[in-house]
Amino acid sequence: MTAASELGWWGVLFAIFAGAIRISTPYLLVSVGETITEKSGRTNLGLEGTLVLGAMCAFATSYLTGSPWLGVVAAGVAGASLGLVHALICNLPRVNDIAVGIALFLLGVGLAFYFGKPFIEPRGTMLPGIGFGFWSSNPAIRSGLEVNPLFILGLFLAVFLQWALVHTRWGLLLRMAGESEDAARAVGRSVQSIRTYATVFGGFISGLGGASLSLFYPGNWNEGLSSGQGLMAIALVIFARWNPIRCFYASLLFGGASAIGPALQSVGINQGYYLFNAAPYVLTLLLLIYSSSASYRLAGAPSELSLSR
């Protein structure tokens, strides 16, 4: 903290920048996962539950086995399982995918709190950070630039998936299921199975987002770990126009907004701390108001998506 206060107001800006990288990781992974799901024409609104359950599973596995990477895998599997439940129920006729998402949000959070109770106290093994601050002798800068490896993974995933959506056979099939059920059926593909794969995959990636919450700084599990990041990430997909690379930029923006409150607090400004904590929610709402339209369909929005209708 002393090193940070030496930097003065530059320190606040740096803290916001470092916070943006640190806090944006769950946003990034969840929004990329949700983009894939929504491109197939289905909305999984339950990713907040996936995020919390993923965080709990990651922490518990890492604590019990001592291996944070096994924890990451466990979080992904937990997320994929919730995604599978979502997909299977939505495959039934006359079932509203958004409502199933709300149910999974409640169930995921409930399961995480239920099984996570014994893991609130201990500290587990954390993921090793990747140090980008080697050029500086200032410890605040060095620790601020310890980047979560899952952030790097998320960046690679965003770039890769953007390429895959446009240039691969799988990407084309996925977009076809999202744009026109009839077209997909006409080429003899089952829309439901494409959507099932997309939801399970999206759940897996979002689960990794949960691991990034509990296995990196500050590296513990508690019931207030996620407060709506999973939900904001879904709103962010709309803002990013269903484009994985724009999800990356939007996540950084959101991370920065979330870091304002803590950064100001670190230089002793406590006035309106709770209001600054609300900044990301307000920002999300403003961006939604700005980027939505009542009269025309948004560019990039999959036609079959009930969310954008």
Added chain:
Amino acid sequence: MSASQESRSPVRIPESEPRIPPDIARRFLTLPSRERLEPFILSLGALIVAMLLFGAFMALQGIHPLDLYRALYVGSFGTRISIENSLTFAAPILLAALCTLIPARVGLLVIGGEGAIVLGGLGAVLAGTAASGAPALLGTTLCLTAGAICGGAWIAFAGALKRGRGVNETISTLLLNYIAIAILNHLISGPIRDFSQTLKAQSWSIPSQFMLGNIPGWSVHWGIVIGVIVCVGLHIFLRYTTFGFSMDIVGGNNRAAQMSGLPITAIVVVSCFLGGAAAGLAGAIEVVAVHGAASESLVVGFGYTGILVAFLSRQKPLAVILFALLMGGIAASGGLLQRRFDVPYAATAVLQGIIFLCVLASNALNGRLLPERKSP
């Protein structure tokens, strides 16, 4: 759409024909038809399946399902104290359910009950402290009205955003929940904090003469009675007024509503206001009848349980009463489950999640269960 098209439109509100049929009494007394009964049976069936799944879930952890069901029964409706607890829990759940139910009638999926409860509680506290000299009954009424208006305006905002800018109402109301909680935390950490309370951050207290008492002979406050009256009133409003009928047209077929010249935006915003007002009333009642002040105790998930109740009752206000009582019972038995089986309190949250999934999955059977229909 212009008024000239109204006469040619396929769907019109019959103006000459009275909406209230002469035989209301008979309609209330006759048994519901098969079609009306079907959704109810589906919800009850989903509840039973969910109970079996939850029994299996707990059995995996070595808890005998029969012991579990017995504890659930004892904790919810088995003793007088637990019945009183269930009724106390059911009151806010019942009103919060209307926050999802009323907008659902016009086709919106609103899940902002939690935020509207918080704002309703804050509104009640502000009105109560501002009008501290008022006579008791007037003061209580002021608190409840202020709470309802605050909650209503909060959700009406989401409705206006939906119609004006096409902002998805499910996401916006969920965001508004978090914003409402941040406003609460900000206000009770400084501007309206009662600094004489050192253990817990809470707002100023409303004058004690404004507090709503208990139903005579029971240790249950009046909230459940208010809730039941609101549900019955809403049932009559939706079924026998022109506005209720227009809401069903907007919810059923937006195009038809447009063609018949209905003011869709006004109907949607008013419906959202009514829904939010119900949840705001729930928050105000929590303040006026239980806590006496606004604090984190308003944020205990009643709004989310309310969503589940709205889905279980399939947008029927009278069914809300029954399902709110059942969910209130589950909430009330959480403490007993925790003590008897040494499981986390979140067990009830898991059960609620399972019920929610089952009731949604049961929609697949809608219209299949009782195939003999009178007319298409």
